[in-house]
Amino acid sequence: MSGASREARASARERLDALADNTSVDAAKLAEELAAVTALLDREVSLRRVLTDPAQTGEAKAELVRRLLGGQVGGETADLVAGMVRDRWSRSRDLVDALEELAAGADLVAAERAGALDDVEDELFRFGRIVGSTPELRAALTDKVAGRAAKAALVGELLGGRANPVTERLVVRLVAQPRGRSLEAGLDALSKLAADRRDRMVAVVTSAVPLSEAQKQRLGDALATLYGRRVHLNMDIDPEVLGGVQVRIGDEIINGSIADRLAEAERRMAG
Template sequence: MNGASREALASARERLNALTDSSSVDAAKLAEELAAVTALLDREVSLRRVLTDPAQTGEARAELARRLLGNQVGEPTADLVAGMVRSRWSRSRDLADGVEELAYSADLIAAQRAGQLDDVEDELFRFGRIVTSTSELRSALTDQNAQGSAKAALLHSLLGGRANPVTERLVTRLVGAPRGRSLEAGLDALSKLAASRRGRMIAVVTSAVPLSDVQRQRLGASLAKVYGRQIHLNLDVDPEVLGGIQVRIGEEVINGTIADRLDEAARRMAG
């Protein structure tokens, strides 16, 4: 997002945080209703354009949103959506993207309230690795001809009772409404959104063998010192790296694996 949309989304995030500071607000219900609003905006392109029309005043757009939502959603959801359409957006599509982010964030807030956000982060990462390594599962979950109910049932058979309910809801929603993203990209975005709830960064650490608790603590402390922020470590084991570790933070890769050193030596010899 750029310009006005970025500012509008930042304001919406603040309103969501303020709203969910109250324990009386059901964050899971809020997430479900915001997801339904996202689906409505995706279906009704003309409505999306009307709700972001700069020729109309913000108050007029907000009032229209309230009338349209009527008794379909609760007051907290109506307040959030009205506040969002009151703001200016660079593109009408950005409004739907913003509502979707708030839906995911509301579910993550529910996990955070329950002290389960770390579990959800780890489960999203692990599920992403399973999808990457299992082509049959990925094909089943991304098959455009498959019914959404069948995909939800498959996910429930895999995650139900094994993963946090918030994790299952997030993944099911992502699979049911990918909105133009690959499954891997969607899971990565969810992981980053979960990390941002604590104001921390994600480091994907790949090693030949599992790291010990002491190694994890030392690595986390070292990275936090370098980046000036708390770092959440997502750990992956890949015997092909041979030894050492690879750390990926965003687009930056810190490579200290034996395999990488051998590749570098081979390149130098070839040169």
């Protein structure tokens, strides 16, 4: 997002955080309703264009939202969406993207209240790794011919009773309504949102063998010192690393593996 949309999304996040501080607000219900509004505006292109039309006053657009959603969603959801359409958006699609993010954020609030945010974050990462290593599963979850109900049922078979309900809801919504993203990109975005709930960065740590708890603690402390923020470690095992670790944070890769050092030595010898 750029310009006005970025500012509008930041304002929407602040409103969600304010709701999250109110424990009387049902975060799971808020997430479900925001997801329904997201689906509505994703389908109705003309409606979302009206709701982001800079020629219309913010109050007029907010009133339209209240008329459309009144009786369909709770007051908190209607107020949140009304506040969003009062702001200016660079593109109409940006409003839908922000709503989808808020829906996921509300579900993560529910997980945080239950003390399960770390579990959800880890489960999203592990599910992403399973999808990445199982082409048949990825094909089934991204099949454009298969209906949303069939994909949701498949996710239920895979995660039902094995993962936190929040994890299952997030993955079901992602596969049912990918909105042009790859499954991997969607899961990665959800993992980052979960980390942001605790103001943490996410590091994917690849090693040849599992690290001990003491090693993970030292690595996490070192990365936190380096980046000035808490860093959540998602652990992955790859025997080809041979030794040491490889750390990826966003687009940045920190290599400390034996394989990487051997490759560097070979390049120097070849030079």
